[in-house]
Structure formats: structure tokens, C-alpha cells
Amino acid sequence: MSGGARKPRLRPDSLGVKLALLAVLCGTMSLLGGCWDQRYLDKLGVVMALGIDADPTGKQEFLVTVQVVLPQNVAAESKGGLGGAPVTTFSEAGKTLFEALRKMSSKTSRRLFFSHTQLVVIGESAARKGIYPLVDLIERNPDIRSDISIVCTRGIKAQQLLQMTTQMENIPVNQFREMLDVNQSAYGTNYAVYVKDIIRIRGKGQKQAVLPSIRADGDKLTGRTVDNVSQIPPAEIPVLSTMAVFREGKLVDYLKPKESRGLSWLHDKVKSTVINLACPQADGYLVVEVQEASTGYKIKSDEEGMPVVNAEIRLTGSVQEIMCPDLDVMNEGVLNNIGELAAKAVKDEAEAAIIRLQKKLRTDALGWGKEIYLKAPSIWKRIEDDWPDVFPRVNSTVTCNVKIAGSGTRGESILK
Amino acid sequence: MQASIGIVLLAAGIGTLIWIRNGAKRQMKERAWALLLLAAGTALAVCLQMRVPVPNPADAVSAVFAPIYKPIIGWIEEGK
Amino acid sequence: MGKYAGINNTMISSGQCAKILFLFALGSAALILPTAVTVIAKQDAWISMLLAGPINYFVVMIYLALADRFPNLTLAQYSEKVIGTWAGKAFTLTFVFFMLLLSALVLRNISDFITLSVLPLTPLWFINVTFMVVIIYGVYLGIETIARTGEIIFSWGMFVMTILVFALFSQFNFHNFEPFLYEGWMRPVKGIYPILGFPIGEFVFLTAILPLIKQEDRQKLRKHLKLSVVLISTMSILMVVFLLGVMGVYEASRSPFAIYDMVKYINIEEILVRVEVLVAVIWVGTVFMKLALCVYTLSVMSAQMLKLATYRPLVAPYAFIIVPLSMIVYRNNAHANHFAMEVWTVYSVFQGVVLPLGLLLVAVIRGKKDFSDGSFPEPKKVEKKAGGEKGAGGTSGGAAGGDPSPA
Numbered sequence: 070m071s072g073g074a075r076k077p078r079l080r081p082d083s084l085g086v087k088l089a090l091l092a093v094l095c096g097t098m099s100l101l102g103g104c105w106d107q108r109y110l111d112k113l114g115v116v117m118a119l120g121i122d123a124d125p126t127g128k129q130e131f132l133v134t135v136q137v138v139l140p141q142n143v144a145a146e147s148k149g150g151l152g153g154a155p156v157t158t159f160s161e162a163g164k165t166l167f168e169a170l171r172k173m174s175s176k177t178s179r180r181l182f183f184s185h186t187q188l189v190v191i192g193e194s195a196a197r198k199g200i201y202p203l204v205d206l207i208e209r210n211p212d213i214r215s216d217i218s219i220v221c222t223r224g225i226k227a228q229q230l231l232q233m234t235t236q237m238e239n240i241p242v243n244q245f246r247e248m249l250d251v252n253q254s255a256y257g258t259n260y261a262v263y264v265k266d267i268i269r270i271r272g273k274g275q276k277q278a279v280l281p282s283i284r285a286d287g288d289k290l291t292g293r294t295v296d297n298v299s300q301i302p303p304a305e306i307p308v309l310s311t312m313a314v315f316r317e318g319k320l321v322d323y324l325k326p327k328e329s330r331g332l333s334w335l336h337d338k339v340k341s342t343v344i345n346l347a348c349p350q351a352d353g354y355l356v357v358e359v360q361e362a363s364t365g366y367k368i369k370s371d372e373e374g375m376p377v378v379n380a381e382i383r384l385t386g387s388v389q390e391i392m393c394p395d396l397d398v399m400n401e402g403v404l405n406n407i408g409e410l411a412a413k414a415v416k417d418e419a420e421a422a423i424i425r426l427q428k429k430l431r432t433d434a435l436g437w438g439k440e441i442y443l444k445a446p447s448i449w450k451r452i453e454d455d456w457p458d459v460f461p462r463v464n465s466t467v468t469c470n471v472k473i474a475g476s477g478t479r480g481e482s483i484l485k
Numbered sequence: 486m487q488a489s490i491g492i493v494l495l496a497a498g499i500g501t502l503i504w505i506r507n508g509a510k511r512q513m514k515e516r517a518w519a520l521l522l523l524a525a526g527t528a529l530a531v532c533l534q535m536r537v538p539v540p541n542p543a544d545a546v547s548a549v550f551a552p553i554y555k556p557i558i559g560w561i562e563e564g565k
Numbered sequence: 566m567g568k569y570a571g572i573n574n575t576m577i578s579s580g581q582c583a584k585i586l587f588l589f590a591l592g593s594a595a596l597i598l599p600t601a602v603t604v605i606a607k608q609d610a611w612i613s614m615l616l617a618g619p620i621n622y623f624v625v626m627i628y629l630a631l632a633d634r635f636p637n638l639t640l641a642q643y644s645e646k647v648i649g650t651w652a653g654k655a656f657t658l659t660f661v662f663f664m665l666l667l668s669a670l671v672l673r674n675i676s677d678f679i680t681l682s683v684l685p686l687t688p689l690w691f692i693n694v695t696f697m698v699v700i701i702y703g704v705y706l707g708i709e710t711i712a713r714t715g716e717i718i719f720s721w722g723m724f725v726m727t728i729l730v731f732a733l734f735s736q737f738n739f740h741n742f743e744p745f746l747y748e749g750w751m752r753p754v755k756g757i758y759p760i761l762g763f764p765i766g767e768f769v770f771l772t773a774i775l776p777l778i779k780q781e782d783r784q785k786l787r788k789h790l791k792l793s794v795v796l797i798s799t800m801s802i803l804m805v806v807f808l809l810g811v812m813g814v815y816e817a818s819r820s821p822f823a824i825y826d827m828v829k830y831i832n833i834e835e836i837l838v839r840v841e842v843l844v845a846v847i848w849v850g851t852v853f854m855k856l857a858l859c860v861y862t863l864s865v866m867s868a869q870m871l872k873l874a875t876y877r878p879l880v881a882p883y884a885f886i887i888v889p890l891s892m893i894v895y896r897n898n899a900h901a902n903h904f905a906m907e908v909w910t911v912y913s914v915f916q917g918v919v920l921p922l923g924l925l926l927v928a929v930i931r932g933k934k935d936f937s938d939g940s941f942p943e944p945k946k947v948e949k950k951a952g953g954e955k956g957a958g959g960t961s962g963g964a965a966g967g968d969p970s971p972a
Binding site for chain 2: 662666758874886904
Binding site: 097104105106208211215216268269271272273442443444446 | 681682683684685686687688691698740743744747812813814815816819826829830832
């Protein structure tokens with residue numbers, strides 16, 4: 070309103086209005102939003118890992134174990150004193166996961182807080198019953214993140230694994246989790262699988278799940294105490310075993326190390342590894358370290374219209390250890406020869422994995438259904454419904470191409 | 486329950502009287518409509534609190550447009 | 566707050582108009598649209614977004630055409646001129662109901678999102694009330710304030726979106742887009758259906774905003790709106806592309822707030838983690854803009870329909886209606902899903918495209934143009950208006966001449 074208009078009755082700068090406004094603001098401030106959702110930090114029990122077993126007594130379905138951090142002990146340890154175990158576990162049985170988790174409130178003095186959960190451990194017994202129902206809570210609940218690692222156990226219960234103390238990392242979950250990354254980048258027999266991968270498997274393509282597995286070596290009784298980590302080496306340590314294969318979400322079998330690495334090759338998950346080769350001209354072995362690896366698939370169709378899967382693996386590596394005489398690595402021909410030997414070794418591993426998965430276990434953990442769906446959808450439309458029967462009969466070829474870049478920082482070996 | 490509704494109505498009544506009395510003649514029409522809407526809103530809130538089943542406008546819209554959207558949805562869903 | 570704050574601010578520039586259009590489109594579109602389209606069109610959802618761009622432009626053209634005929638009038642005013650007083654009022658009444666329902670739905674959307682993800686224990690009514698208090702204040706202050714707020718939110722929103730896009734590059738997987746057109750062209754075409762509902766049909770709010778643009782900016786208006794439509798399409802396509810690329814079809818169609826879940830996956834060397842709250846903040850900002858514009862349009866249209874001097878007294882009462890309405894309107898999540906994806910498109914296209922198009926045709930046929938200074942609302946000013954009621958008929962003085970305020 071330009072000037073000259075009538076003066077409004079309720080002018081914004083009169084005292085009464087200002088006081089009223091102040092009163093209203095103070096009033097609304099007292100209703101601070103978020104008060105319903107307040108969570109005090111020292112009333113939270115931060116859960117680092119979730120472990121699920123089948124209930125041994127058989128009365129309930131699952132035995133759920135959570136590993137909760139004890140911050141006072143973690144701090145004490147880092148100051149030099151041995152403060153006691155850095156984590157504790159709670160176990161409870163229930164027909165469903167959520168029920169068991171809430172039932173634990175009869176044992177804990179703090180509300181369990183799941184936003185920092187980093188690992189899900191599925192015991193062998195629960196894995197044989199099926200893992201897909203276990204993943205539903207993680208997906209549905211907004212607190213638990215979906216990009217956490219998921220592993221399976223072999224020979225021990227998830228409860229026992231979570232009760233083990235570890236020497237290298239204060240909080241045992243970190244050790245289990247980092248072990249996967251280290252193995253993937255050093256030896257390649259296992260690779261990390263996240264909950265989001267399990268979710269994504271369930272789309273089109275009927276791919277089956279594969280999980281890394283952990284077992285324990287050593288004395289189980291001492292493994293739960295702090296004495297475990299005050300010896301060199303510890304009395305009980307967790308060890309990564311090979312990949313576990315599932316069919317329709319139920320655990321079927323564990324692979325052998327050679328097949329497990331073959332599966333990693335085929336899934337393009339190997340970051341670096343070493344390949345042992347027998348020396349061509351003498352007794353002894355040489356080692357090729359793989360520095361880069363990549364795998365690609367092509368789908369062709371044969372005369373009957375069935376798909377043929379061609380996997381192509383490309384590696385770059387270098388010779389890093391020579392334990393036999395008479396190997397002249399400054400000769401290009403020798404390097405090429407070694408390359409071919411390495412290619413054959415890798416091809417053997419991949420084919421071993423394919424034979425085990427395709428013919429013996431008959432589960433499409435290789436992801437071929439998905440590849441056919443992506444690359445040759447017309448073929449997939451025809452065979453989609455019969456895929457579990459068609460899969461064992463699919464032909465495949467594996468070609469491998471290895472480029473040897475060099476031989477480390479030395480030429481010929483001291484072994485002449 | 487009755488007490489709180491009584492208080493709400495009382496406060497509304499008093500506020501209305503003050504507002505009408507203080508309003509200049511020119512603002513009467515606007516204030517009348519504003520009061521009408523306020524009354525509707527308060528009634529709605531009170532009904533919600535007392536769990537009186539209020540007809541849902543979403544259902545009204547669904548009913549009115551049913552002959553149009555149902556075939557379209559049928560066509561969209563058929564391939565899924 | 567100055568002495569006459571909010572009273573004299575009725576002129577926005579065409580750039581601001583374009584930005585608020587963009588924020589309006591992004592308001593709901595970023596929240597629920599990607600999931601809706603992905604469920605129908607699967608991995609070709611980005612094609613649906615691409616096809617929706619021209620439709621978007623066409624619809625904005627309708628409003629521009631109407632605005633060319635009646636440069637200073639809003640829908641409520643010129644509908645009375647075109648089809649007669651009482652029919653016009655009935656026409657506007659349908660739009661009032663539409664906007665009321667829309668405001669309630671938008672409010673319910675954002676409070677659903679906050680309840681599900683951020684504050685699960687807080688009661689729904691509290692979040693609604695807190696939001697509406699701010700909206701009442703914003704709408705009370707007038708369109709120029711809303712537009713300026715929009716500019717700020719626009720810059721921040723673009724900044725955050727750019728960062729997020731770059732942060733997700735490493736997880737992008739081209740294979741998620743195959744097989745291309747697995748089920749033929751009809752899939753992406755069917756995927757356009759949700760996009761028609763929100764936001765395209767809801768652009769009818771432009772009819773209340775276009776008359777408020779500064780005279781000097783009117784020539785640039787077409788260009789700016791074109792740019793805005795292009796930007797809307799680009800951002801939607803980009804979001805759906807990233808959604809599909811990072812999460813894949815199956816996972817993207819499972820979550821109601823897919824973009825939020827996608828942002829949860831950002832993890833750059835363990836340093837840039839858990840940034841999903843940033844996206845939530847931007848969402849709240851854009852939905853605030855959308856809601857403010859809806860309530861503003863609602864108040865202005867009803868005030869013009871009832872021939873009031875100013876829309877201000879109606880804002881708070883409407884807020885009182887919208888809050889309980891938003892709690893009633895969706896019974897549960899399943900009903901919300903069904904309504905938003907199936908019924909809403911038809912209603913919204915009917916109100917936002919069919920009715921204005923009909924009005925345009927009638928206006929063309931009856932040869933109605935009116936350059937009157939419809940500066941709402943006709944205050945019965947003693948000063949210069951001879952023959953008060955219907956805005957100074959014939960003077961194309963724009964806002965400078967008459968009383969400028971929808972105050």
C-alpha cells in the first residue's frame with residue numbers, strides 16, 4: 070500500500086504486537102521438534118555386528134547374536150592398560166530377527182543402536198535354511214545400512230565367531246571385515262559381498278548368491294578371553310575360508326580354493342593375486358604376480374538357438390619370484406612362454422569353477438542368466454522359464470590372455 | 486475430552502467476538518470468509534481428534550474419476 | 566519486518582518465475598517420481614523422462630497463451646470474463662478444491678518422508694504444524710518474498726545436486742541400462758503416465774503467477790520459461806539415469822524414496838560418507854517452495870473468486886484446514902501409493918490441462934482479450950478508480966497505473 074492509505078489498526082511496530090509476537094515465538098520454541106526422537110549417546114549400545122544361527126534347541130527359529138562395543142574398555146586399551154574385552158555379545162532366540170533383537174532388551178542396559186553395524190554373520194546352520202528372509206530386516210529398517218559386508222561361517226557358529234577376541238584390531242568386527250578386503254587384493258580367493266548385492270541378485274536373471282566364509286583355527290575355549298590376544302600367536306584366530314555357494318538362498322556347498330579363485334576370476338573381482346607355475350625347463354616353481362585383471366563376457370548362440378557363453382579374461386602381471394635355474398627372463402620369448410603358462414593356469418581354475426558350479430552343484434552362481442538377459446535378450450525370453458534346467462547344459466569357453474610386463478627389479482635369478 | 490472441546494469452542498467464540506468488534510467496516514467481508522474457513526478447519530481438527538470418521542476427499546476424487554483411470558491402469562499394468 | 570512489509574511486493578522478474586517453476590517441478594518429482602516411473606518402465610525410465618519434456622513445454626505454452634490474452638489477470642479473474650460470472654466462479658471453485666487437495670498431499674508427502682527416515686517417533690501432526698507455520702508466514706509476506714527465497718534455494722539445490730552427481734560417478738554401472746527396450750517402445754510410453762500427474766498437471770499454478778511479472782520482463786518470459794523446462798527435463802533425466810546406474814532396476818523400484826537410498830551409497834574413501842541428510846535438507850527446501858506456491862495460489866484464487874480486497878486473511882484459515890486434511894487424506898502407505906500413482910494423474914491432467922485448454926478455446930472462439938489492469942484485488946479505492954468494480958477496464962497501464970498489490 071503506498072503511503073496515504075488509512076493507518077492499519079494492528080501496526081507491526083506497536084508495542085502490543087511486538088510483545089504478542091515474542092510470546093508466540095517463545096511458546097513455539099518450547100515445542101522443539103525432535104524431542105520425541107532424542108537419543109542420548111551414553112544410553113546407546115552401538116552394535117557392530119549381527120550374527121544369526123539356527124536355534125540349537127530347536128524351539129525357536131533363530132539365535133541372534135549382537136556384538137556391542139564397550140567404549141570404556143576400548144579407550145582403556147588404547148591408553149596402554151588392558152581394560153578387558155572391548156566388546157560384548159548378547160544372544161537371544163526368536164522366530165524372527167526383529168523379535169529376537171527386541172527380546173534382547175531383557176539383557177542389555179542400553180537401547181541397541183544399529184546405524185554403525187558393519188557386518189552380518191550368517192551361521193552355517195541358518196545359511197542352510199535360507200538367507201533371503203534374513204536380509205529383509207536389513208533392507209526394510211532405515212537404521213541398518215545396506216552396504217555392509219555379509220559373510221557366512223564354516224564349522225563354527227556365528228555366536229562363537231562374534232565372541233572371539235582378535236589381536237590385530239581392537240574391535241573384532243574390523244578384523245573380519247578388513248580380512249575380506251585384504252584377501253581380495255592379495256590372493257583373490259574371496260571377495261567382499263554386501264547386502265545390497267544380495268538384494269540386487271534377486272532381479273531378472275536368476276543369479277544365485279555366493280558368500281565368503283570364515284572359519285576359526287585354534288583353541289575355542291581360550292578364544293573368548295582376553296588371554297587369547299596376549300599370546301603370540303593368539304590361541305584362536307579367525308581364518309577366511311573359501312566362497313560358499315547357495316541355491317535359491319540355501320547354502321549348498323563350499324568351494325575348493327582353486328575353484329574359489331576361479332569364481333573370482335569369472336566375476337572380475339580379483340584385484341591382485343599370485344599364480345604359481347612350474348618352471349618350463351627345470352624343477353622348481355616361479356610366481357607371476359597379477360597386477361591387473363578384467364573379465365568380459367560375450368554371448369553367442371549356437372545352431373539350436375542355445376546360448377554359448379564366452380568368457381574372456383585379460384591379465385597383466387610380472388614375474389616376481391623364480392625358484393628354479395635356467396630361466397632367462399630377459400628373453401622375450403621366455404616371457405611370452407610364461408604368459409601362456411599363466412593363461413593356461415588361470416583357464417584351468419576358471420573351468421574348474423565352472424564345472425563345479427554348473428555340473429555338480431547346478432546353481433547359476435556364475436551370473437550367466439543375467440549376462441544372457443543383458444546381452445542377448447531375445448534368447449533369454451525363450452529360455453527364461455526353464456533356466457534351472459537349461460543352465461547345466463550351457464556350453465562355454467574360457468579364453469585367457471596374459472601379458473607379462475617384466476620381472477620385478479632384477480633380471481636373471483641368482484640361481485643359475 | 487468434552488472439556489478440551491469446550492475450551493476450544495470457548496476460545497474460538499471469544500476470539501471471534503473480539504475480531505469482529507475490532508474490524509473496520511471494510512474488512513468485514515474478508516473476515517467473514519476467513520472465519521468460515523477457520524471454523525471448517527477447527528471442526529475438521531476436532532473431528533480428527535474425536536475419531537469421527539470424516540469422508541476422505543481422496544475417495545471422492547477416486548470415485549469421480551474411476552471410469553477414466555481404471556482402463557488406463559489396466560493398460561499400463563498388462564505388460565508388467 | 567518493515568512497516569509495510571509484504572504489501573508492496575508484487576513484481577517478480579521472469580528469471581525468478583523460471584526458477585520457482587523449476588523448484589516446483591523438482592519438489593515432488595525428486596521425491597517420488599523416479600520410483601513411480603521405474604516401476605512401470607524398468608530400465609528405460611530415462612526415456613520416459615525424455616519424452617515428457619516436450620509435453621511439459623506444451624502445457625506451459627497453454628498457460629502462456631492464456632497469459633498473452635489476459636496479461637494482468639489470473640485464472641480466477643479471466644475465467645469470469647470468458648464464460649460469465651457465475652460459471653467462472655464455479656470454474657475457479659474446482660481449482661480451489663484441486664489446490665487444497667494438492668497442498669494437503671504435498672504436506673503429507675514430506676511429513677511421511679521425514680517420519681520414515683529421519684524422525685520416526687515424532688507425531689505426524691507436529692511436523693505438519695511446524696511446516697505450515699513457516700508456510701503461513703511465507704505466503705503472508707507475498708510472492709516476491711517467495712520468489713527470492715526460491716532463488717536462494719535454487720542455487721543451493723543445484724550446488725548440492727552437482728556434488729552428489731559427481732560423488733556417485735564411481736558407482737555408476739552402464740550395464741544396468743541393458744537390455745535396451747526389452748519389451749519394446751510401449752514401456753517408456755507407459756512410463757509417462759506418472760509424470761503427467763506430478764508435476765505436469767500441477768503447473769496450473771503458473772496462471773496465478775504470470776500476471777505478477779514485471780512489465781519489462783515480459784518479452785524475456787518465453788525464453789526463460791523455455792530454459793526452465795529444459796532444465797527440469799535435464800535434472801529429471803539425470804536423476805533417473807543415476808538412480809538406474811547406481812542401484813539398478815530391481816533395487817530402485819523397491820524403495821519409496823529411491824533417491825534418498827541412492828545417496829546413502831556415497832562413500833568416497835570413508836571421508837565423504839552419510840551425506841544423505843544433505844539431500845533431505847534440499848528436499849525439504851524444494852517441497853517448501855512447492856507448498857508455498859500451492860497455498861499462495863489457493864489463497865489468491867479464492868480471494869479473487871470471492872472478490873475480497875486482499876488474500877491475506879485467508880492464508881491462516883486455509884492452513885488450519887490443510888493440516889488435518891493432510892492427516893486424513895491418506896489412510897496408510899498402500900493407499901498413498903495407489904492414489905498417487907493411479908488416480909492423481911487423471912485428476913491433475915483434467916484440472917491442469919483439459920480445463921485451461923478448454924478455457925483457451927472458448928476465449929479464442931469468443932474473441933476475448935482483455936488487457937485490463939486486473940491487479941487483484943480491486944480495492945474500492947476512492948482515489949482514481951472511476952467505476953470501481955471490474956478493474957480499470959481497458960487501461961493497459963499494467964501495474965504501474967493501478968493499485969499494484971495482491972496485498
